[in-house]
Amino acid sequence: MKVSAEQPFEIVYSLFSHEYLGLLFESFAVQLDEKGRLSYAYQNISHVNAKEFAAGLDDMDYKLIKWMDDMQQDAVVKKFNTKKLKAKEFLRKIYDPKTENKIIQEQIEIKLEHIRAKILEHLPGKRLFxxxxxxYPTWKEIEILPDKASVLFHFRRNEDNTHYFPTIKYGGQKLEWQYKNAYLICHEPAWLVLNGQLFHFEKNVDGHKLKPFLNKKFIVIPKSVEEQYYKKFVKQLVASFDVYAVGFDIKVERSQPVPFLCLSELASTPKKDLFGNDVGESEEDRIVFDLQFNYGDYTFRAENKVSTNVEVEKIGDNYIFHKVIRDLSKEKYYTDFLDKLGLNVKNGRISQAKSIGFGWINANKSVIEDLGISIKQAVNAQGKRYFIGYAHISVEVRENIDWFDVHALIKFGPFSIPFQKIRKTLLQGKTEFELPNGEIAVIPHSWFVNYSEMFAFMEDAPSEGEENKLILKKHHISLAQQLQENNLVQLTLSRKLEKLKDFSQIEDYPLSPYFKGELRPYQKAGYNWLRFLNEYKFGGCLADDMGLGKTVQTLALLAHEKEQNEGSTSLLVMPTSLIYNWELEAKKFAPKLKILTYTGTQRIKDSKRFAQYDLVLTSYGITRMDVDILKEFYFNYIILDESQAIKNPGSIISRAVNELHCRQKLILTGTPVENGTMDLWSQMNFINQGLLGSQGTFKKQFLLPIEKHYDVEKAGKLHAIIKPFILRRLKSQVATDLPEKVINIKYATMTPEQEEAYEEVKSYYREKIVSELGLPGLKNQQFTLLRGLTQLRQIANHPKLTNKAYEGDSGKLENIIHMVRETASEGHKVLIFSQFVRHLAIVREFLDQENIKYAYLDGMTKDRQGQVRAFQEDDSVKIFLISLKAGGVGLNLTKAEYVFLLDPWWNPAVEAQAIDRAHRIGQENKVIIYKFITRNTVEEKIMALQERKMALADGLISTEESFMKSLSKEDIEALLE
Structure with a gap:
């Protein structure tokens, strides 16, 4: 009968027995009569039509209705009824003894029990029938009692057997519930209907433990199965519920938990590479912290969060049940306290590398012991015992004449350990050594973090009679100062050396009268810095931005050296293309310097001649060939310009310059890091040998953490060590007299033919590279990747770069042609850079067709200066085509107003150098840069990756890491999407 929602009604819930599914609930709307009583008009409601009766529903009603829908036969069989039978037919088949499926029956019952328990938990306050x-849904109302009933399980043991039965109390009154037609609606937990009332129970009593007694007074346990029954069933009952026993004892232990951390070892596991392959090395052995609690004579692990534990003891013919009631809230207090101290034992146990774990003990032992938490060691099969007392290190650094003396005191409890022994252990990467009492001491992780660089850089004293004395070279001053700032060492410095800590405090040195010209304020500050390094015999790296005048600052220093050290000779090594520029600049700013240009096939290979000059100019190529001649002479300064030429420490030129002899060293570069962090080591080791330790030490201490793990803290430490010896100023910081530089991105869209060519090559390499990623070794994969990405970049420019037979157009070339026409017609001068000479050839072909005059420079150009002069001085030459390798350094092109970068480079620092050909001192125009990028190609993805990969390297010297080396598997797949 339809119920009107416009008239008074009430929502009720009704219990009925299903033929197969047992007791189920349904929801109904029942019309009320004029006296507010339930009428015979009712309507079944579901979540589909419930909103029609919204006036009589609250939030809980909506949930109850949905849960009841979920237990109806159509909803229950849906998951299992793969053959789409009618629900009744499916159930008949599943429950028929001849065709039954016990597994599905069990799954259905689990689901229904879960729904019943959820419904019953939320029914109080509603009407149930x-x-x-x-x-008829409201045949007999069931009163839902508000309070929980209690169950007491009785055991009466005699000589022959044990009687077992439960009693129920509600409100302190014992219930007569057996043989009363009572029934269970739900078993887990139990909900019992008795005399029209619905009972639920304390401690979530399982209904299966009550069901046998609905029509039975007690159960008899025969003597023959008594022991097994007691140790399984009765033990579980005693642990979970209230039990009254006659004939055996139940002893209850109630006490406060006494916490302790149990230490045990965990075997090391092999390390994996990016692709999950074993790399041979093993991680540091680990220690396991296992939080446990003592209650009297009983011990429980924190991960076993059971409020009550029972053990059964049989003595003769008697049984004793030992019941321990745990204080889980107190146990949680201890767990949370340890978590706040950095030991996350919320799951009971945690494993840590030994150095970290024992470092934690060292830092927190007194705190946890004050709270009553002790530390115990598990018995080791080898009888190994660890020292778990207090470990302490104190280091004092004192300035000596030529170095710092290092004094260190190491203590493990009562034992003072020779510092040399600890140092060797640290350098070997080991964490353990044996104490005099046979215990194993583990060096705390914090010592590795705080002192590893210092320990790596320390050396034995060179003086005789000081065999056990350790020293630190003075060029490690910043490392000592950083440790002092963190209260890790006591440092004693002279007032003068303190100045190196703050560049701004360096005194003002006068310029030599041999220097002709003026220095801008920041250039004068650079000269002061060079003089300060000279005074303390430190090597330096002048790494100012391109165009800020590294040449003139160096010439000011060399002029001073001529004045102070008449008769001494300095050597200046550079790329061949820069020699002529240095000759011109020296004549202009230091005309009194006697200069020998040691180049060409006609050079006189006699080192004695060098003494007749103040400055010898030569190239890296000549140095490599004539190293045996050059190393015969002791130079005053050896200066390397564009010192990134020695970035590879294993190269012939790098080894050659390190064989030369001099009093002082200086390097000049705008990009000290081009490929990776090892570039930095090579150049820093040249100017201050040992500053960054050995090559192997540097790789372990800095290169791997920074390049592989993006360790910002290590990058910061490296920066602190090199900071006093690298001076880098950006145009934005110091050259405020430079005009504005504007960078624009000019996006192009591929033509259909170009896109087809691009997709064909991309698909080929994607399949090839991704299939190679699972193979061991990365060199071949990197070669394939580089080759593939290079081809894709060329096609993004113009498919003719890879396929001379290509007949179609290029979207980027169309953009370039448009921009060239526009700028040239307006009389502007433009630099056009590309690293692909074939790309320049395509642009050159267009310029020839249009009769647009241009200058051109690539690696084959003989008259470089002639091309530069034509662009700088001839107003009719508006365009300068330049290849990256040929024109990246050594050019002053201040007449340019526009810079076109035709393709993005792996190294953004090199891109910046190209821009700096125009945006440098002497430029009077605003410089506008256009970067041409082809949309939906690898060019866009390279730009995005550059931004992410540059973050750590920027923290060193504002240059980039090796782009290829830093690509992860995900990066590679993204590039080839």
Missing amino acids: EMGNDG
Whole structure:
């Protein structure tokens, strides 16, 4: 019968018995009569039509209705009924003894029990009825009692057997519930209907433990199975519920938990590479912290969060049940306290590398012991015992004449350990050594973090009679100062050396009268810095931005050296293309310097001649060939310009310059890091040998943490060590008299033919590279990747770069042609850079067709200066085509107003150098840069990756890491999407 939602009604819930599914609930709307009583008009409601009766529903009603829908036969069989039978037919098949499926029956019952428990938990406050046989939903009302009933399980043991039965109390009154037609609606937990009332129970009693007694007074346990029954069933009952026993004892232990951390070892596991392959090395052995609690004579692990534990003891013919009631809230207090101290034992156990774990003990032992938490060691099969007392290190650094003396005191409890022994252990990467009492001491992780660089850089004293004395070279001053700032060492410095800590405090040195010209304020500050390094015999790296005048600052220093050290000779090594520029600049700013240009096939190979000059200019190529001649002479200064030429420490030129002899060293570069962090080591080791330790030490201490793990803290330490010896100023910081530089991105869209060519090559390499990623070794994969990405970049420019037979157009070339026409017609001068000479050839072909005059420079150009002069001085030459390798350094092109970068480079620092050909001192125009990028190609993805990969390297010297080396598997797949 339809119920009107416009008239008074009430929502009720009704219980009925399903033929197969047992007791189920249904929801109904029942119309009320004029006296507010339930009428015979009712309507079944579901979550589909419930909103029609919204006036009588609250939030809980909506949930109850949905849960009841979920237990109806159509909803229950949906998951299992793969053959799409009617629900009734499916259930008949599943429950028929001849065709039954016990597994599905069990799964259905688990689901229904879960829903019943959820419904019953939320029914209080609602009206519940038993449904009549005729389907009438409000046949007999069931009162839902508000409080929980209690169950007491009784055991009476005698000589022959044990009687077992439960009693129920509600409100302190014992219930007569057996043989009363009581029934269970739900078993887990138990909900019992008795005399029209619905009972639920304390401690979530399982209904299966009550069901046998609905029509039975007690159960008899025969003597023959008594022991097994006691140790399994009765033990579990005693642990979970209230039990009254006659004939055996139950002893209850109630006490406060006494916490302790149990230490045990965990075997090391092999390290994996990026692709999950074993790399041979093993991680540091680990220690396991296992939080446990003592209650009297009983011990429980924190991960076993059971409020009550029972053990059964049989003495003769008697049984004793030992019941321990745990204080889980107190146990949680200890767990949370340890978590706040950095030991996350919320799951009971945690494993840590030994150095970290024992470092934690060293830092927190007194705190946890004050709280009553002790530390115990598990018995080791080898009888190994660890020292778990207090470990302490104190280091004092004192300035000596030529170095710092290092004094260190190491203590493990009562034992003072020779510092040399600890140092060797640290350098070997080991964490353990044996104490005099046989215990194993583990060096705390914090010592590795705080002192590893210092320990790596320390050396034995060179003086005789000081065999056990350790020293630190003075060029490690910043490392000592950083440790002092962190209260890790006591440092004693002279007032003068303190100045190196703050560049701004360096005194003002006068310029030599041999220097002709003026220095801008920042250039004068650079000269002061060079003089300060000279005074302390430190090597330096002048790494100012391109165009800020590294040449003139160096010439000011060399002029001073001529004045102070008449008769001494300095050597200046550079790329061949820069020699002529240095000759011109020296004549202009230091005309009194006697200069020998040691180049060409006609050079006189006699080192004695060098003494007749103040400055010898030569190239890296000549140095490599004539190293045996050059190393015969002791120079005053050896200066390397564009010192990134020695970035590879294993190269012939790098080895050659390190064989030369001099009093002082200086390097000049705008990009000290081009490929990776090792570039930095090579150049820093040249100017201050040992500053960054050995090559192997540097790789372990800095290169791997920075390049592989993006360790910002290590990058910061490296920066601190090199900071006093690298001076880098950006145009934005110091050259405020430079005009504005504007960078624009000019995006192009591929033509259909170009896109087809691009996709064909991309698909080929994607399949090839991704299939190679799972193979061991990365060199071949990197070669394939580089080759593939290079081809894709060339096609993004113009497919003709890879396929001379290509007949179609290029979207980027169309953009370039448009921009060239526009700028040239307006009389502007433009630099056009590309690293692909074939790309320049395509642009050159267009310029020839249009009769646009241009200068051109690539690696084959003989008259470089002639091309530069034509662009700088001839107003009719508006365009300068330049290849990256030929024109990246050594050019002053201040007449340019526009710079076109035709393709993005792996190294953004090189891109910046190209821009700096125009944006440098002497430029009077605003410089506008256009970067041409082809959309939906690898060019866009390279730019995005550059921004992410540059973050750590920027923290060193504002240059980039090796782009290829830093690519992860995910990066490679993204590039080839």
